[in-house]
Amino acid sequence: MLKNAFLRGDIRSKLALSIPVPLKQGTALAGLISAALFAATANATVITNGTINPGTLTTNPSTTSQIIVGFGVTPGSLEVNANPTGNGFTSVTGNFSGSVGVVAGTGAGSNGTILISGNGTAGSATLSTPKAMVIGVNGGSGSLSVQNGGLAAAGGSIQAGNTNSSGTLQVSGTNSLLTSGDRIQVGAFTNSSGSMQISNGAVAQANGKVEIGIGDNATGTVTVSGSNSKMLTNGLFIGNSNVAGTMTNTGSLTIQNGATVTANALASGAEGGVSIGSKSGSQVTVTGAGSSLQVGAITSSTNFLAGKEVVVGGYGKGQLTVDQSASVNAAGANVIVGGGIFGNQTDAGTLTVKNGGTLTAENVTVNQNGLLNGAGGTFIGDVIINGGTLAPGNSPGTMNIDGDLNLLSGILNLEVDEGVFDHLNVSGNVFFSEDITINLDFLSSPIDHAFNIMDFFSNYTSFVVDPAFNLASHLNVTGLSSTDFITVSLAGSSVQFGDPSDPGTTIPEPGALLLLLAGAGAMVVARRPLKKI
Incomplete structure (x- = not known):
C-alpha cells in the first residue's frame, strides 16, 4: 500500500x-x-x-x-x-x-x-x-x-x-x-x-520526491560530488522493502567533496522526509568537509513522516554514515533509527557519525534493531535509546552528545582496551532506566581492577539512575581471562567478576558468571585512572 x-x-x-x-x-x-x-x-x-x-x-x-x-x-x-x-x-x-x-x-x-x-x-x-x-x-x-x-x-x-x-x-x-x-x-x-x-x-x-532503488529487484545509485554541486528535492526515498515475493532492491546515495543535498517538505505535506532502507540494504553516505544533507521539518500533520523526518531502516535495512567532517542538518526535525517507518517493526537501521562528522536534530531515537555508533562524531540534540543499541567509539573512542542522553531500554556497549576506554561526552542530562543493559567488553586483559560506569561519561549536567535499576542482572562482561578479577560499580552498587583469592579461577561465560553484589559499602579496589579516548 x-x-x-x-x-x-x-x-x-x-x-x-x-x-x-x-x-x-x-x-x-x-x-x-x-x-x-x-x-x-x-x-x-x-x-x-x-x-x-x-x-x-x-x-x-x-x-x-x-x-x-x-x-x-x-x-x-x-x-x-x-x-x-x-x-x-x-x-x-x-x-x-x-x-x-x-x-x-x-x-x-x-x-x-x-x-x-x-x-x-x-x-x-x-x-x-x-x-x-x-x-x-x-x-x-x-x-x-x-x-x-x-x-x-x-x-x-x-x-x-x-x-x-x-x-x-x-x-x-x-x-x-x-x-x-x-x-x-x-x-x-x-x-x-x-x-x-x-x-x-x-x-x-x-x-x-527523489526515489532511488525503490522498484522490485531494482538498483539505484546517486552520487553528488564537489563544491556547489546540489540536489534539491521535496522528499528523499532510498530503497523500499515493500516489494513482491523474494525480490530485492538496493538504493545508494553518496554526498561527497563539499556537495549538498536538500530535502524539504511541500506546504501541503504530500511529500517530504527521508527514508533509507530496503530488503537487501540501502545506504546514504555523507563524507568530506563541507558535504551536507539538509532536512527540513515537516509542518503538516497529513504527512505520514511528520515527526520522524529521517528514518534509517525505514523499509528494511538502512545505513546513514556521516564521516570526515561532513554534516546532516535536521534542526527542528527528528531522526528514527531502526524499527521501520512506524518505529514498531523489526527493520534494522544503523546511524554512524564519526571522524568530525556532525548530526543535528531535535532528537535521535534508536528503536528495536537500531544501532547508534561512531568515534569522534557529534550529535547536536537529544539522544533516546528506546530498544536499540548505543555503541560509542570504535575500539574504543569518544562520542559527543550536545543534549540529553536518555537510556530507556536496549543496550549500552562499552569497550576497554590497554587502559583506554569508550567515552560519552554529554552536555545535558544522563538518565539510566531500569531496562537498560550494559555490555562491558574487554579487548585485552584489564590493567585496572575497578570500573565505575560513570567514568565512561563526562561533562553531563546531571546523572540519574532509576532506583529500580539492578546492576547485577543488567551487566554483561566479556573478554576477561581466567586470571582476571575486576569490580564494576554504578550508583552505589558493585559487581565482582573472578575470585581475588584464587588468581587461577576460571571466568565462566557471561550468562553463567558468579556475580557478587555488594551494597553501598562495597570494597573499593585501588586503581589507576583510565585514559579516555
Missing part, C-alpha cells in the same frame, strides 16, 4: 499515455526554466544520428511529436551543442500531448543517448518538455548528459531506468541544470537499474 502511494502517477510501460502530468509549484519552476532559456545568447547546434523520431529536429526543433532517441536494434543520439556556427537553433522543445514527452532507449536491445552541452552560460543549450522524460524503457538503455551550462527541463517526472531497463543521468559543470516538475526516479521500477551523477557545481532539482 505504501509503495503504491509512492509510485502513484508513474509511467510504467506505456509511453503513449495521455494522462497529463501537472506541473507542481508551476510558477517557480516555469520561472526557473524561462530564466535559463532567455539567458542563452549563442546559437545551438542540433545534431542527430541513428534512430530518431521525429527526424526533422535539426530543421524544426520544436515539435508536437513524442521525441524518441534510439529504438529497435539501431542506436540513436541527440545532441544540442552551444555552437555559434551551427544550424542556429537554441533549444529542442517537445510539446507532445501524451504523458511522456522525451524517451531515450526504448525496446529490447535499444540504446539512446542525449547530450545537452552549453557554453558555460545557463541555458545556452536546452532540452525541454512540459511532460515526462524517460531514459531507458521497455528493455532498452538510455543516457542523458547535461554539461557546461546546459539545461534539461521536464514538467513531469524524470526517470532513469523504467521497467526491465537501465538509465543514466549525468549533470556536470557550473550553471548546468536538470529539473523536474514532479519526481526524479533512479532505478524506481521492476527490474530496473538507474544511476545519476551530479558534479562540478551542477544542480538537479525535483519539485516532488
